[in-house]
Each structure stands twice: as C-alpha cells, then as structure tokens.
Amino acid sequence: MEKDLRIAVFGQKRLSREGGVEIVVAELAKRMAAEGHEVTLYNRRRRQGNGAPAPTEYEGCRLREVFTVNKRALDAPVYAYFATKRAVKQAKKEHLDVIHVHAEGPCLFLRKFGKPGSKKRAKMPRIVVTIHGLDWQRGKWGGLASAVLRYGEKQAVKYADDIIVLSESNRDYFRKTYGRETIYLPNGVAPATPHAAEIITEKWGLGRDGYILFLARIVPEKGLHYLIDAWQSLRARVHTDKKLVIAGGASHSSDYYREIVGKCAGDDSIVMTGFVEGQTLAELYSNAALYVLPSDIEGMPMSLLEAISYGNTCLVSDIPENREVVGDGHLTFRHGDVSDLAAKLEAVLTGEALRDRTASGERKAPATWDEITDKTLRVYRGEPTDGGTATGGAQTNTETESKHEKAVSQLVL
Numbered sequence: 001m002e003k004d005l006r007i008a009v010f011g012q013k014r015l016s017r018e019g020g021v022e023i024v025v026a027e028l029a030k031r032m033a034a035e036g037h038e039v040t041l042y043n044r045r046r047r048q049g050n051g052a053p054a055p056t057e058y059e060g061c062r063l064r065e066v067f068t069v070n071k072r073a074l075d076a077p078v079y080a081y082f083a084t085k086r087a088v089k090q091a092k093k094e095h096l097d098v099i100h101v102h103a104e105g106p107c108l109f110l111r112k113f114g115k116p117g118s119k120k121r122a123k124m125p126r127i128v129v130t131i132h133g134l135d136w137q138r139g140k141w142g143g144l145a146s147a148v149l150r151y152g153e154k155q156a157v158k159y160a161d162d163i164i165v166l167s168e169s170n171r172d173y174f175r176k177t178y179g180r181e182t183i184y185l186p187n188g189v190a191p192a193t194p195h196a197a198e199i200i201t202e203k204w205g206l207g208r209d210g211y212i213l214f215l216a217r218i219v220p221e222k223g224l225h226y227l228i229d230a231w232q233s234l235r236a237r238v239h240t241d242k243k244l245v246i247a248g249g250a251s252h253s254s255d256y257y258r259e260i261v262g263k264c265a266g267d268d269s270i271v272m273t274g275f276v277e278g279q280t281l282a283e284l285y286s287n288a289a290l291y292v293l294p295s296d297i298e299g300m301p302m303s304l305l306e307a308i309s310y311g312n313t314c315l316v317s318d319i320p321e322n323r324e325v326v327g328d329g330h331l332t333f334r335h336g337d338v339s340d341l342a343a344k345l346e347a348v349l350t351g352e353a354l355r356d357r358t359a360s361g362e363r364k365a366p367a368t369w370d371e372i373t374d375k376t377l378r379v380y381r382g383e384p385t386d387g388g389t390a391t392g393g394a395q396t397n398t399e400t401e402s403k404h405e406k407a408v409s410q411l412v413l
C-alpha cells in the first residue's frame with residue numbers, strides 16, 4: 001500500500017474561479033485530501049472587507065495566508081518570496097514529501113531549496129512545477145515584469161525535479177529552449193450537468209441558443225477585442241436576433257477592461273455579465289449557441305475544456321494550445337484575423353444548425369479531474385505517466401539574458 005504524502009502547494013491567489021491556476025489547485029487539492037494525503041495551500045492574503053477571519057480549511061486541506069503587496073508590479077514577487085520561505089520552513093519541520101509550485105512567477109526563489117543532487121537539496125522534498133503557459137509572453141506585462149516571469153521560468157528549469165506542462169507546444173518549447181524534458185499533463189474537467197435557462201433569462205433575457213458566449217478573464221491575451229470588432233462588423237451587414245454574451249472578471253488589467261466597456265457602450269446586442277459561477281455559469285454554458293475563444297496565448301484554457309464538456313460547438317483561434325484541445329471536432333479561425341473571425345461567425349449563424357449536442361463521437365473528450373489527480377500523484381512519487389517521465393533536474397542552455405533579466409537576477413540573488 002502506497003503511503004500518504006505530505007504536500008505543500010503555492011502559486012495560486014486563493015481558491016476561486018478567477019483564473020485557471022486557482023481552479024486547477026482547488027480541484028487537485030480536494031481530491032488528494034480525500035485520498036488521505038496531507039495538503040497545505042499557501043494562498044495570497046486576502047483583504048477581508050467584512051473583517052471576518054480568513055478560512056483555515058478547505059475540503060480537508062489546510063489553508064495558510066501569505067503576505068503580499070496589493071500592487072501589480074510587486075504582488076507576485078513578494079508573494080513568491082514569502083510563500084517559498086514558508087514552504088522551506090514547513091519542509092524542515094514536518095518532513096514534506098512534495099512541494100508543488102504553480103506558474104512561472106512563484107518560482108523566483110526556488111534556489112532556496114537547493115539544486116537537484118546537492119547536499120542542501122537532499123534534505124528537501126521533491127519539487128514539482130506546473131507551467132500554466134508562458135506567462136512572460138502575455139501582452140499585459142511590461143519589459144521588467146516580463147523579465148521577472150522569464151527569470152522564474154529559468155529557476156523552474158534549474159531547480160525543479162519535474163516540470164509539468166499543459167500543452168505539447170509548451171513541451172516542445174522547453175525541449176528546444178533549455179534541453180529540458182517535461183511531463184505533458186493537461187487540465188481536467190468536472191462532469192457537466194446541463195441546466196435549463198432560468199437565472200440567465202431572469203437577469204439578462206437569455207434563452208436556449210439565443211447567444212454567442214465568451215467566458216474568460218477579460219485580459220488582453222484572451223483576444224476579446226477581436227471578437228467584439230468581428231461581432232459589430234457582422235451585425236452591420238447580417239441580421240441576427242442573437243446576443244453576444246461576455247462573462248468574466250477583469251484581473252489586474254483595468255485599462256483593458258475600460259477599453260472593452262467603451263467598445264460595448266450603446267450596443268444592445270452585447271451583454272456583459274461580470275464574473276459568474278455556480279448555477280449561473282452552468283446555465284450560460286448549457287444554453288449557448290456557440291462558445292468563442294479568440295485568444296493570443298494560452299496554457300490550457302479551462303473555460304474551453306468546460307465548454308466542450310457541456311457539448312458546446314466551439315470557435316477558437318488557431319494557436320497550437322487551442323487546436324490541441326478542440327482537435328477536428330470544432331471550428332477555428334486565423335489567430336488575430338478579425339475578418340476571418342467575422343466570416344466564421346457568419347457561417348455559423350446562417351447555417352442550418354449552430355451545434356449538435358449529441359454529435360460528440362468525433363470530438364475528443366477532456367480528461368476528468370480524477371484522472372489528472374491520479375497522474376499528478378504519480379509524478380509526485382517519481383513514477384512514469386503516459387505524459388512522459390522527466391525526473392532529473394535541469395540542463396539549462398546559456399541563452400543570452402536581456403538587460404531586464406540581468407537586473408532581475410541581481411535583485412533576486
């Protein structure tokens with residue numbers, strides 16, 4: 001019988017639906033705890049508006065708050081420093097088996113655990129890092145912030161025992177850039193339960209097949225501006241009673257959110273719902289005529305996996321990460337091409353059937369969270385998965401650092 005593991009996890013903001021990292025951590029952690037593993041989650045300290053104490057337990061997991069600064073430029077590095085420090089302390093005190101770090105930014109201080117094979121590392125637990133996408137490429141970050149994230153990526157390559165990636169394209173990137181093998185382990189989905197339109201009808205007048213759905217964080221890399229431009233161009237020449245529904249929160253990128261609100265102002269064919277969850281979320285997925293994700297960059301988009309699980313027909317940009325998810329069973333358009341997106345929308349809207357919820361035979365079903373949890377635990381134990389075996393620490397190639405990256409390196413060291 002395999003022994004229960006002691007696991008610490010950091011990188012997530014908190015346990016919520018505000019981002020893919022947060023969803024992944026919550027889904028994995030609660031399943032691991034249910035199997036008897038001891039899981040500690042280091043979340044960023046929340047500002048409690050009502051003065052109530054932060055929760056200390058979630059689905060059998062211990063929750064610990066980590067100090068950070070509510071500033072866009074400082075939030076991630078400050079959190080990374082204190083989360084790493086707390087995890088090192090816990091590792092020494094409680095003899096942890098695994099520390100799992102999510103995303104590139106939180107990897108900034110992994111050197112505190114020592115390099116694989118060193119005497120210092122011999123006293124430390126196994127370090128596993130999940131890369132949720134090449135964060136330093138995202139358009140919302142400036143030069144210095146991008147360099148900080150890129151430095152975190154290099155620390156993951158150098159200090160992690162294993163690196164998990166969510167797409168084959170990211171796997172190729174690490175192999176070509178660093179000579180580093182990684183483990184391909186995609187995100188999972190929970191079983192979908194379709195819901196009739198009730199809340200969404202009462203709130204926004206939405207009915208079955210009466211709208212096109214965009215559901216994701218409202219940040220530049222999700223490409224919502226392409227969709228709005230394509231939709232308004234299409235509406236100028238094609239009559240449709242359907243609405244465009246935009247569902248999602250805004251994260252740090254408030255300037256971009258204001259830009260989006262400005263584009264939608266005065267257009268009664270566009271509904272902005274804000275952040276949604278629970279039954280409202282399920283109703284939006286269950287009754288959409290089409291789900292659209294026009295992103296510039298992705299890791300493995302959770303909302304796209306969820307849309308597929310609800311039986312939606314999906315129209316996505318043809319970046320590799322999206323194409324890996326949809327296969328041949330859905331629709332794509334040329335990335336960044338508003339005209340092509342408008343043409344594909346028109347083809348769908350004027351076709352005989354917007355989607356066939358029962359025609360899932362040609363469509364690849366996403367993995368379940370139970371399957372992904374089992375494979376993640378195998379990574380923790382150093383066992384092979386069908387996504388590959390990548391144990392052994394880093395071989396980094398010495399590519400030239402930018403001036404920003406050199407500055408970050410000096411600051412962190």
